[in-house]
Amino acid sequence: MxxxxxxxxxxxxxxxVAAALPKGNLAEYLPKDTRQKAVVIGAGKAAASMAAELDAIWEGELSGVVVTRYDHGAPCERIEVIEAAHPVPDDAGERVGRRILELVQGLGEDDLVICLLSGGGSSLLSLPAPGLTLSDKQAINKALLKSGAAIDEMNCVRKHLSGIKGGRLAAAAYPARLIALGISDVPGDEATVIASGPTVADPTTSAQALAILDSYGIEVGAHVRAWLESPESETVKPGDERLSKAEFHMIATPxxxxxxxxxxxxxxxxxxxxxxxxxxxxxxxxxxxxxxxxxxxxxxxxxxxxxxxxxxxxxxxxxxxxxxxxxxxxxxxxxxxxxxxxxxxxxxxxxxxxxxxxxxxxxxxxxxxxxxxxxxxxxxxxxxxxxxxxxxxxxxxxxxxxxxxxxxxxxxxxxxxxxxxx
The missing domain is CATH 3.40.1480.10 (MOFRL domain)
Known part of the structure; x- marks a missing residue:
């Protein structure tokens, strides 16, 4: 031998790596009729390559924006690709998070949204919850990265500090049909953890997020703690009508x-x-x-x-x-x-x-x-x-x-x- x-x-x-690339793995999860109009959004290290594959095979009208890590872009004719920071979010990620949320608001039940998600989306799609700032999220994110916290723990905290994660993106897009396609970077391939689950129901709670921060000795400002103690900080839960038009498909896994x-x-x-x-x-x-x-x-x-x-x-x-x-x-x-x-x-x-x-x-x-x-x-x-x-x-x-x-x-x-x- x-x-x-x-x-x-x-x-x-x-x-x-080749087995996990979007090329060849995406088409089977799309609607049979690819001649219709679709709004495309997405976030993650694979978001640009996923967008490029969609752009190559979709026959109808496409528009939208995805965000990926710096230097992870890919050429795309009809979908805008923006680069932002990972693993600690920056203002580029905050701006595109706001744009993506605005893109899906006000759509009707006959509209189609295709959401492309992959690992890294939690940092790249960064829109602080009301009353919080990007610097709040940056400080907490840095502390979590140093603490040794598991990815599901980090994303539980991120979801409850976000204005777009934990099902909030899908809720904003309702009543449009939303098809989310994911590349898993998390143990167990849980859609709720990938990119902090912006299109799926979140079973975790704000109380759990606070407990995680406390367990790792991560100090937060009084306004952050007050937010996590308020009912407004809760994510979208299973059974919420606003998620009834959203579906999630995994196109590649570990x-x-x-x-x-x-x-x-x-x-x-x-x-x-x-x-x-x-x-x-x-x-x-x-x-x-x-x-x-x-x-x-x-x-x-x-x-x-x-x-x-x-x-x-x-x-x-x-x-x-x-x-x-x-x-x-x-x-x-x-x-x-x-x-x-x-x-x-x-x-x-x-x-x-x-x-x-x-x-x-x-x-x-x-x-x-x-x-x-x-x-x-x-x-x-x-x-x-x-x-x-x-x-x-x-x-x-x-x-x-x-x-x-x-x-x-x-x-x-x-x-x-x-x-x-x-």
Whole structure:
């Protein structure tokens, strides 16, 4: 078996990303008659590529606007694409949020709205609730990102501080028909969590949002607390008549990405071991479990025999205690590197399928057995860099970063650990 480990890991990642692109995945969820007029809105890292695909296949009149992350745009003839900040919102996101809300207000029951949603939409579609400011949301968002809160916790807070999320966008569009198409970046593929669920009912409450803030010790101004304690802050709940004309379809998921990678692995003569598409937890701790599985495969041939590849997805978290650079995938890889210590026969890649790990310019990192000796020779100690949350600094010195640029989709983290016989 002739395997080039680094090339194979990159191919696995590329196949996972390709399976999650809008192209070819969108048409089946559209109305049979694409000659009618439609208003298009959307938000997320994949919003521009979704809009471009819709623009290419829709036969009728199209107009509208979508917002995506800076440098994630795509050419689109009939739909305006605006770029804004992620993961902390900026005024561009606030302005487009207001525009999108205004676009759908006043429509009739014969009108059609197509809403394109993907990961990142929570920050990109930022319209503060009445009485709140963008700076309020920015401060709370930064604190949540540093706290290690899970994505569903962060989005619960975001929804209750928003004038457009948590079903409010669909409520504003009523009585028009609204078709929402989503690319999932969240564990469990919950429509209520993707982009903070602007078109679906929200079962969470303002009291839960307050409890989350309190549990992580995040201080908020008196006016923010007063808003969350008021009935007005509640999101649109299940059974609300204003959601009766709204539907939601998932066009790509993390499992689709893992299935594509598993298929490629089999074609190369490798047994795929898929651990799951919704793995959560502290990045460095999740890495320890993955390392233990790789060691067990080499030692005992359990739960599968080498040659094989361990695949997993989901969204881990990083509780920031240092002042270094790096996202959750790079931190996962640094912890994995530290556990394996150059274990012969084990190669690994972890990267965000959107091409951006956190706020850095890399997607993730890739390690090989010989990298450990290189690090030691350079005097680089993984423990020190982990303590400072500086996975980017560590891997950049070893030229082991994975850099892809924006992929214009987002189905969360992708991890592949290749285990070859000694």
């Amino acid at each position: 002739d395997i080039q480990p680094k090339e194979l890991l990159q191919q696995l990642f590329d196949s996972a 499992q689709d990405a893992l299935d594509a990678a598993a298929h490629l692995a089999r074609s190369k003569g490798l047994a795929p071991l898929v651990l799951g598409d919704c793995i959560e937890g502290e990045s460095r701790e999740v890495a320890k479990v993955h390392a233990a599985i790789a060691k067990q495969i080499l030692k005992c041939g359990q739960p599968v025999q080498a040659p094989c590849v361990i695949l997993s997805g989901g969204e881990t978290t990083v509780t920031i205690k240092g002042n270094g650079r790096g996202g959750r995938n790079s931190e996962f890889m640094l912890s994995l590197f530290n556990e394996l210590k150059g274990q012969a026969g084990v190669y690994a890649l972890a990267a965000d399928t959107d091409g951006i790990d956190g706020v850095e310019d890399n997607a993730g990192a890739l390690i090989t057995p010989e990298l450990f000796a290189r690090a030691e020779a350079a005097g680089l100690k993984a423990e020190d860099y982990l303590a400072n949350n500086d996975s980017y600094g560590f891997f950049s010195q070893l030229e082991a970063l994975v850099e892809t640029g924006p992929t214009r989709t987002n189905v969360n983290d992708f991890r592949a650990i290749l285990v070859l016989p000694k």
